[in-house]
Amino acid sequence: MSQLLRIATAGSVDDGKSTLIGRLLYDSKAIFEDQLNAVELSSIQRGHKGPDLALLTDGLRAEREQGITIDVAYRYFATPKRKFILADTPGHIQYTRNMVTGASTADVALILIDARNGVLEQSRRHAFLATLLGIPHLVLCVNKMDLVGYSQERFEEIRAEFRAFAMKLEVADLTFIPISALVGDNVVTRSENMPWYDGGPLLRHLEDIHVASDRNLIDARLPVQYVIRPQQKDFRGYAGTVAGGTFKPGDEVTVLPSGFSTTVTAAWGPGGAKVEEAFAGQAVTLELADNIDIGRGDMICRPNNRPAVSQDIDAMISWMSETSALKPGASYALLQTTRQTRTTVRDLEYRLDVNTLHRDEEADSLTLNEIGRVRLRTQKPLLFDPYRRNRETGAFILIDEATNNTVAAGMILGTSQQETHVVWHAGSITREERATQGMTVWFTGLSGSGKSSVAMELERRIVASGRPAYVLDGDNLRHGLNANLGFSPADRKENVRRVAEVARLMADAGVVAIVSLVSPYREDRDSARETHQEAGLPFLEVFVDTPLEICEQRDPKGMYGKARRGEIRDFTGVDAPYEAPRRPDLLLRPSDGDVKQLAQIVLDRIETAQ
């Protein structure tokens, strides 16, 4: 079946974007003779030699007069395999606003790079915006290959540079194609000038891109758009476009925000075509078993798979107004799915520099073409999924209520952490009233350094003395408390934070909490110490300083071997860093003795710390 593909192009005239589009349109016969004649006539009047294909897309008088492109232009072309809608966004002014507009519904982003100039700030910005808007496929056209002698080396260089940058972005599918739009290399037909390139030409790639899996067919969501109630007939249908998942007669559904549950009795397509199973993207009308009060803005979903419901939202915002700026405290109308409400900007967390990805936390406003992260409070709760999970239910626009203009595009990250609503409840028992006094002993060091052995021996000795103690072992905790965490720096940070909080609770309850955790980052350990200091609890950082060679030789769990063979990644000491403590409370070296002796050293230190 022919599958519609929506493409967003980005780049300036200098990258050869217009030439590329012109070639795609002309070679797929989407440009008609009268259009081409008109362009040729205008080109001659303007003193150009050949037809200036940019004139095809520059539709407004001001654009032609000033030789610039102002707005997103939509182009249509088709090949026997597929139909394409191309949103062409200009590179000159209002760049971000137009690109965000064109990219919001795109399946593919085409990014042009001039082979002579390589990856520029602009290329990085295009790629970032494409990923911010959740475009699943990125095609990087390295253009003007004819001007660099069709050099494979140059192409590889650009590819490597772009890949390094793309690692910081969420790119699901990234393709590189060396082309020359002017000459036609690898645009519609394979180039004979680049035998080293073993991929297909651009058009074939666009024809073959698989987009059916990009939709969310899991989370069933139908935002109710309109209730159809014919006057004469006994019929009540809830019309809307399926925003995720599937619905079929017999399905049990829940309607939010009311929370009532009922059953789908029938699903109809446009004009009353009977639909056996309605799926994402279809405009449908559902009939339900019970007459419950449902209106526009409600969401039909499944009882066990619901969208988030919240009035406090974290979101990325792209500001689009020339005449006003986003400021904390301001209020706007918010439109999300079929739901409309008012919202207040509670906080601008940072402004993002789209060229460097630098976060400016000092920023106090967003102006035209700026992007930032905000916290919003809405008057009515929103029913949403994070944008990265569902582009339909995670997107919103802000409207200035004074001018009625659309001033921002928003992508929901999730529900705000609502710490402001939670008040600390003071206990009635003081620490001194408890039977024992607790503290935390924090062992850090490489895997295989002996942390856990010493910790276990220490626990045994303390418990034997009649004092409660408990070992919090990093590996063991990863089976439960921290089972959802990996080994990225962010996950390691969260891992340490959770263990520090648990240790603090134990110490507060009168237990000696013995933590055995690689905890490779200094900053994370320091914040664990701060957590205890703030609570007025003793904290002892013990660095088990066993050299890497010895740890690797011991390798009690076979992990070093796996890491060296590349079977596991981000292993501390092999391909992830370990930051040794600068001033630990206690330093243990293999030369200080065996496990029993080391445990005794710690025990002595604990006693002096009391």
Add this chain to the structure above:
Amino acid sequence: MRVLPRPCGFAPASFGWHTGSTARCSRCPPPAAKGVTQRMTVTTYELSDLEKLEAESVHIFREVAATIERPAMLFSGGKDSVVMLHLAAKAFWPAPPPFPVMHVDTGQNFPEVLQFRDRTVDRLGVRLIVEKVQDDIDAGRVHEDHPGAPRNRLQTVTLLRGIREHQFGAVFGGARRDEEKARAKERVFSFRDEFGQWDPRNQRPELWNLYNGRHRKGENIRVFPLSNWTELDIWTYIRDEGIELPALYFAHRRKVVERDGMLLAADTEFITPAPGERVFEARVRFRTIGDVTCTGCVESDADSPDAVVTEVSAARLTERGATRADDRISEAGMEDRKKEGYF
């Protein structure tokens, strides 16, 4: 998409579109050959191009009906407006479209198109409002260059008067982005100020399928549900859905006169051949239908939707370039008219 087989094709018989049509319907399972067991269709969770475009248009209709007070649809009997009305009827099934249709009548019509218009609105149970350009000429609000001159440009005054008098908050138009390059830059929801003017430099950003239809009293929103359709899509859809059109769209013999490189119908009261103009009989069809005085026809043998689809696929001229004298005024002809309040 999995659709239960229906004897007539896609639409239910009561819907009325399929009557008498033998056109192939792409949505019906092919008839099973004798002695062959028909297999069940497998749900692929994919929509065809036309199903996607249809879903998008239906979404737009519902959005307008739900959020904007007093919408109306422009309806001339031309193929794009017929497709638009067909989609509107499908969007609100089993209820009729919750808005009237308005014809801005230049008074220079093909009689068979007027008959078709009346028949169609009757069948669908839609209310028809006719606003006549002649009334504005008689009242002195607009002036004809000379009797019998094209009246497309004059329509704007009548259109704006109709919108004002009926207090329409939204008006659907059948314009497509592939028609013309100023239209390629227009939004689906196109804001017009109290004078009906379009400001191309200051359009509202339009993202995802979130449409901002907010406006003050006196202002209005022009809505284009066919924005992303091409001429070929329209014809393929007409064929697949078995949509009835005025007969003018299919090849027939008639007297024509050649003027400014176009063929105009010479057998109506509105066209008087000038001395020296050649009048001859030809087999022709119209690619667009508007004011008789400036709508040209093309020589063609395409006498069915299927034949037109084939012809359009191979066409090397745009429909407006081939047959619309009013668009040839200047490079920015359409943009200028839109700024004045035209569709």
